[in-house]
Amino acid sequence: MSKLTLRQFRHYALLLLLLAVLTLLMVYPLIQQIAAAFLDKGRPSLYWLSSVLSDATFRSQLLTSLALGLTVTLLCNLIAFPLALISARYDFTGKTLLAALVLTPMVLPPFVGAIGMKQLLGSFGSLTIALQHLHLLAPDQGINWLARGGFWALATLISFGLYPIAYLNLQAALANIAPACSVANLTQFCAIGQPLEGNLFDKSGRATIQIDPKGLLPRRP
Numbered sequence: 001m002s003k004l005t006l007r008q009f010r011h012y013a014l015l016l017l018l019l020a021v022l023t024l025l026m027v028y029p030l031i032q033q034i035a036a037a038f039l040d041k042g043r044p045s046l047y048w049l050s051s052v053l054s055d056a057t058f059r060s061q062l063l064t065s066l067a068l069g070l071t072v073t074l075l076c077n078l079i080a081f082p083l084a085l086i087s088a089r090y091d092f093t094g095k096t097l098l099a100a101l102v103l104t105p106m107v108l109p110p111f112v113g114a115i116g117m118k119q120l121l122g123s124f125g126s127l128t129i130a131l132q133h134l135h136l137l138a139p140d141q142g143i144n145w146l147a148r149g150g151f152w153a154l155a156t157l158i159s160f161g162l163y164p165i166a167y168l169n170l171q172a173a174l175a176n177i178a179p180a181c182s183v184a185n186l187t188q189f190c191a192i193g194q195p196l197e198g199n200l201f202d203k204s205g206r207a208t209i210q211i212d213p214k215g216l217l218p219r220r221p
Contacts, residue, residue: 084170
């Protein structure tokens with residue numbers, strides 16, 4: 001057995017060992033739990049699934065979770081897209097510092113971010129105090145913006161914690177597009193990596209940006 005073949009054998013053996021450990025500790029317990037959801041007294045059944053879906057409270061929570069996920073995805077991309085576009089297309093003083101600040105929520109512990117948001121949006125947080133100094137609120141009037149905001153406050157807070165993931169995905173997608181074809185005429189197709197001569201706007205005054213759709217979904221880098 002040559003040295004190269006022996007090295008490959010070791011790599012494959014290590015890979016198989018890691019897959020076996022992951023299967024034993026993660027995949028097998030998940031399969032057991034999923035299988036238990038479709039069994040009733042040892043027989044295949046949809047009893048547990050139908051029981052859960054027949055609960056009005058659970059259905060409401062499920063719809064709220066889906067709406068929250070879609071809203072957070074949209075808000076993350078709305079926050080991240082301008083930042084990614086500036087980072088990918090423009091050079092200016094302080095660009096490195098800006099890129100580091102944009103990724104700050106990703107490296108900060110969640111507990112630190114929660115304390116910061118509480119100090120900012122609490123009953124007598126920075127926002128309330130600023131409004132009191134502007135005489136828009138009485139000195140003794142405190143507003144808990146987090147409690148009053150409800151769904152949208154929660155979606156906004158989650159978005160400010162996850163937008164760096166969307167930022168990295170969008171930045172990578174924009175970096176794969178030639179600068180000349182980042183904005184193209186509506187009647188022309190601009191392939192990734194192939195420059196295309198064209199004006200910023202077409203005759204109708206509209207512009208399009210060709211982006212890989214995969215870059216719009218927040219994924220772990």
